Amino acid sequence: MKIIDMTCRYQTSSDELQALDVSRRRFLKAATAAGLAMNVKLGELFAAGKGDEAIATADRFPHFRSEPVSYFHVRMKDRFWAPRQETVRDVTLPWATSHWDAAGGLDAYRADPSVYRARLKPGDMEAIKFIEAMAAVVGLQRDAAVEGLIETWARFLIDLQGADGYLQAGFGVTLSHPPERWAAFSISHETYLIGHYLEAAIACRESTGGTALYDSAIRAIDNMADALLDSGRPYISGVPEIEQALMRLFGATGRPEYLRLCGWFIAQRGNHVSRASGGKPIQDHLPVQNQRTIEGHAVCAAYLFNGVTEYVGATGDEAYREAVLSIWDDLAEHKMYLHGASGNVSSNFEGYLPEPYNISPYDTYGESCAIFGNFQWAHSLFRLTGEARYLDFAERMLYNAFYASLSLQGDSYFYRNVSQTFDPKLRYDWHPVPCCPPNIVKLLCKIGGFFYSMDRDGIFVKHYGASEADIPFGKGVKLIQQGDYPWDGDISLQVEPSRPARFALRLRIPAWTKAHSVTVNGQVVQGDVRNGWLTIYRYWRTGDRIELSLPMRIERVTMPPRFKGYENLAALRRGPIVYCVEQQDSPAPIGQLYFPPDAKFTAEHRPDLLGGVTVLKGKLPQATTMYVSESPVPVMFIPYGVWNNRKPGAMSIWLSTKPHTLNDDIKAWNDMARA
Numbered sequence: 256m257k258i259i260d261m262t263c264r265y266q267t268s269s270d271e272l273q274a275l276d277v278s279r280r281r282f283l284k285a286a287t288a289a290g291l292a293m294n295v296k297l298g299e300l301f302a303a304g305k306g307d308e309a310i311a312t313a314d315r316f317p318h319f320r321s322e323p324v325s326y327f328h329v330r331m332k333d334r335f336w337a338p339r340q341e342t343v344r345d346v347t348l349p350w351a352t353s354h355w356d357a358a359g360g361l362d363a364y365r366a367d368p369s370v371y372r373a374r375l376k377p378g379d380m381e382a383i384k385f386i387e388a389m390a391a392v393v394g395l396q397r398d399a400a401v402e403g404l405i406e407t408w409a410r411f412l413i414d415l416q417g418a419d420g421y422l423q424a425g426f427g428v429t430l431s432h433p434p435e436r437w438a439a440f441s442i443s444h445e446t447y448l449i450g451h452y453l454e455a456a457i458a459c460r461e462s463t464g465g466t467a468l469y470d471s472a473i474r475a476i477d478n479m480a481d482a483l484l485d486s487g488r489p490y491i492s493g494v495p496e497i498e499q500a501l502m503r504l505f506g507a508t509g510r511p512e513y514l515r516l517c518g519w520f521i522a523q524r525g526n527h528v529s530r531a532s533g534g535k536p537i538q539d540h541l542p543v544q545n546q547r548t549i550e551g552h553a554v555c556a557a558y559l560f561n562g563v564t565e566y567v568g569a570t571g572d573e574a575y576r577e578a579v580l581s582i583w584d585d586l587a588e589h590k591m592y593l594h595g596a597s598g599n600v601s602s603n604f605e606g607y608l609p610e611p612y613n614i615s616p617y618d619t620y621g622e623s624c625a626i627f628g629n630f631q632w633a634h635s636l637f638r639l640t641g642e643a644r645y646l647d648f649a650e651r652m653l654y655n656a657f658y659a660s661l662s663l664q665g666d667s668y669f670y671r672n673v674s675q676t677f678d679p680k681l682r683y684d685w686h687p688v689p690c691c692p693p694n695i696v697k698l699l700c701k702i703g704g705f706f707y708s709m710d711r712d713g714i715f716v717k718h719y720g721a722s723e724a725d726i727p728f729g730k731g732v733k734l735i736q737q738g739d740y741p742w743d744g745d746i747s748l749q750v751e752p753s754r755p756a757r758f759a760l761r762l763r764i765p766a767w768t769k770a771h772s773v774t775v776n777g778q779v780v781q782g783d784v785r786n787g788w789l790t791i792y793r794y795w796r797t798g799d800r801i802e803l804s805l806p807m808r809i810e811r812v813t814m815p816p817r818f819k820g821y822e823n824l825a826a827l828r829r830g831p832i833v834y835c836v837e838q839q840d841s842p843a844p845i846g847q848l849y850f851p852p853d854a855k856f857t858a859e860h861r862p863d864l865l866g867g868v869t870v871l872k873g874k875l876p877q878a879t880t881m882y883v884s885e886s887p888v889p890v891m892f893i894p895y896g897v898w899n900n901r902k903p904g905a906m907s908i909w910l911s912t913k914p915h916t917l918n919d920d921i922k923a924w925n926d927m928a929r930a
């Protein structure tokens with residue numbers, strides 16, 4: 256979220272960002288030493304034990320139609336997500352924490368807390384988010400070293416808190432020059448950080464059962480409520496986040512004052528009676544209930560409207576409901592790229608252009624945090640409406656742009672997830688404002704928590720992938736998914752209720768599939784697909800088996816003519832996977848490849864390539880400024896989600912559909928390649 260660059264004065268030197276030894280051994284040593292240096296016994300802040308995952312929330316959100324099943328209950332067993340969870344634990348986590356230390360942050364704090372207080376830097380405070388990410392790692396599997404590090408970082412933050420509960424660990428400020436409280440507008444991060452602090456605290460309590468950080472966060476929230484509610488103060492949360500954090504707290508506690516505080520924050524947006532407008536960049540141009548299009552910074556929008564959607568789930572507010580549904584439609588139908596990214600570089604604030612259909616592939620912004628935020632929001636909208644179409648978009652984001660955001664190696668990441676590039680250096684080793692890594696780690700760990708939901712009648716199967724789930728529905732239902740999704744659309748679901756019971760199992764039938772089939776114990780299931788769901792309502796016994804077939808065919812995709820910048824361009828998709836071409840897989844420059852309508856492709860699974868992926872192979876002619884080749888060249892398309900993991904080079908999702916004589920795109924691409 257580079258919006259913060261506008262406020263921060265700190266620049267990290269390249270020396271500070273030098274490559275580090277991020278071996279697990281070093282990480283474990285550092286974490287243990289940290290705990291000893293702080294004289295903190297493991298478990299002092301966080302009690303032993305798994306903790307309560309599920310604070311029942313259904314009665315607190317009466318306008319939501321279902322409740323998600325926590326990731327604590329779902330174990331990924333597939334070849335797509337499970338290896339990445341291991342990579343996050345073994346590589347990404349030590350890589351990220353060592354970078355925070357290398358920037359002179361938490362290591363310096365451990366050496367001398369008093370010195371550190373005077374040199375707080377912007378990126379350090381993204382560490383708050385990383386506490387939540389570490390809690391998610393622990394939620395998958397208890398780990399004493401990680402919990403020791405959480406304790407150290409948590410103590411650091413608790414020490415920053417004022418006696419009255421106020422916490423400001425903000426970007427671009429030092430504690431020797433604290434900002435005026437509750438005075439900042441516009442792009443302030445004051446409540447953004449408190450919101451992340453709260454979410455980290457709740458996550459730690461869920462993962463470990465400990466309450467020290469949670470108690471501190473509650474003091475910060477109560478201090479904020481005392482200062483703002485009924486104060487008449489012309490305040491706005493600036494960069495949103497506190498809204499969704501407060502809804503999470505309301506879900507955890509049921510305390511109405513937190514719901515009221517969230518409502519107060521939402522109502523401040525667009526309320527310009529006694530303050531200047533922050534404008535579209537932070538969605539402050541209109542009151543939320545009057546907004547109908549997605550505007551402004553893409554991460555701000557995702558966080559804000561996810562919070563508002565959750566507020567609607569609790570209150571049923573009709574005006575806000577109409578707003579979030581309309582704003583989502585503007586995003587999904589007009590402003591989302593094929594691979595699930597969103598936002599335009601030319602917006603100049605990492606966000607949306609106001610007009611619809613203006614998402615040229617040359618102009619993709621696609622911040623990883625925005626993909627994460629929109630994915631969350633899509634799931635909240637499903638909870639609100641019950642409609643699977645939101646999950647179709649969630650799947651598109653998840654299996655493509657989000658999957659690409661972290662390298663397969665686990666130690667570099669994309670800030671922007673572009674549609675095409677001729678610059679091979681896009682993935683960051685690190686960045687002074689490391690907002691994306693915590694969100695990437697968090698979602699990779701919690702991915703199983705987005706697979707299933709429950710309502711009074713039964714269970715929703717929202718996403719597919721080999722996994723085992725213990726669903727707390729009725730007396731308990733074990734669901735075992737088998738198959739090789741997303742490479743293969745044949746999915747087996749073994750249903751094992753703890754005792755025979757009648758309930759509904761709803762299978763999401765993705766919009767990309769043209770013909771599905773389902774059997775239960777070999778018997779064909781007939782039934783309409785309603786709102787994207789095929790419902791099987793029956794008396795389930797242990798050993799019942801569902802076979803779901805979602806045939807995946809290779810699709811040539813073009814954009815409707817109303818979309819600017821896609822004239823004479825086409826892409827390839829198979830099932831949920833969007834494909835791209837990397838230069839190393841084409842003997843001709845990819846800007847010169849010509850993609851005729853009758854080009855044929857075949858799918859081939861390559862277990863030896865990029866962790867095991869299904870590639871698409873075909874032959875395409877080459878069009879240069881001089882000629883159109885008579886001899887097509889062999890070209891391999893790889894899943895977008897795994898690009899930039901071999902030698903660096905050009906990449907594009909979209910290829911030209913016409914030879915050069917009719918096509919300016921190739922010239923434009925070649926110009927870009929030379930630039």
Ligand SMILES: [Zn+2]
Pocket residue numbers: 256622623624625670689690691
């Ligand atoms: Zn980010």
